[in-house]
Amino acid sequence: MRILLVEDDAVLGAAVRDQLASDGHSVDWVMRLDAARDAVASARHDLILLDLMLPDGRGIVFLKTLRAAGNVTPVIILTALDQVSDRIEGLKAGADDYLVKPFDLDELSARIGSVARRYSGNPNPIIRLGQIEIDIARRSVLREGKAIPLTAREWALLESFLARPGQLLSKAQLEEKLYDFDVEIESNTIEVHVSRLRKKLGSDLIETERGLGYRLARR
Numbered sequence: 346m347r348i349l350l351v352e353d354d355a356v357l358g359a360a361v362r363d364q365l366a367s368d369g370h371s372v373d374w375v376m377r378l379d380a381a382r383d384a385v386a387s388a389r390h391d392l393i394l395l396d397l398m399l400p401d402g403r404g405i406v407f408l409k410t411l412r413a414a415g416n417v418t419p420v421i422i423l424t425a426l427d428q429v430s431d432r433i434e435g436l437k438a439g440a441d442d443y444l445v446k447p448f449d450l451d452e453l454s455a456r457i458g459s460v461a462r463r464y465s466g467n468p469n470p471i472i473r474l475g476q477i478e479i480d481i482a483r484r485s486v487l488r489e490g491k492a493i494p495l496t497a498r499e500w501a502l503l504e505s506f507l508a509r510p511g512q513l514l515s516k517a518q519l520e521e522k523l524y525d526f527d528v529e530i531e532s533n534t535i536e537v538h539v540s541r542l543r544k545k546l547g548s549d550l551i552e553t554e555r556g557l558g559y560r561l562a563r564r
Contacts, residue, residue: 346391346461346504347522350374351381351407352423353399357446361394361423364450368457368484369501371523378402385411388521390418392457397424397435405438412439419460423448458484461508472507474561477546479507486546493545498523502538506551506561515558535559 348365352358353376362372373388375381378399384390393411397404408420421442422435432443441460444453462481472479478487484500486493495503505514505522516535523538531537539551539559552562 346457346501347371347373347388348457349381349384349390349393351378351394351399351404352376352396354396360450361453364454365457367497368454369497369499369504369523370457371501371521376400378404378407381407385416385418391522392460393418393420394453395420395422395440397422397426397431405434408435408438408440419463421453421456421460423453461504474550475547477550479503481507488546495542495545498538499542499545502535503542503546506559510561513554513558513560518558 348370350358350361350365350372352361352374355376358374358376362374365372373384373390375384376399378401381393381395385393395404395408399407404422404424408422411418411420419441420439421444422440423444423446424431424435425446427445435443441463442456444456458481472481476489479485480487481504486495486503501523502519505519519535523535539553543550549562552560554560
């Protein structure tokens, strides 16, 4: 997923960014609301992680503005505000989850996975594709009962296909899901990752539409 992180604490922001990157997500990290607004306007994100107290304003106002404009991007609030009234205000404003600082980074990863499954319409974390069993919650893949290790990028690519079964995804769409704004991408990067997934999970797992893109094979 491509995630927008809005957090002004440099230490926490770096830790969250690194955790998400290790999970295979691409992260656009900003420290101010004005930069967050620019990021929302310039790219489509799958999730927003939002602090409530920023140098140039309150995150809750930013969230309300997003929802009023019809933006339905999932939002998880990350904040030190731990009163029940603060949580209620955040959820009523349109947040999908609320995590109080300090929090465990693995719990954040689990919360992100839970929100992503709800929005993909697949609350069941187990997906079966022929002889392949994919546990989204545990981020594990079995092929004929044997565990298949995937790199973070391979997992992120597989998740992109699983979120849109049967839908054709262009090379540009996949690059946008896998990489941050400032990462230089080789011209054949997506082809390389797709090839590796096919070798690990089966040559017929991902179909190619020449010149158009890729799709998860219908099974």
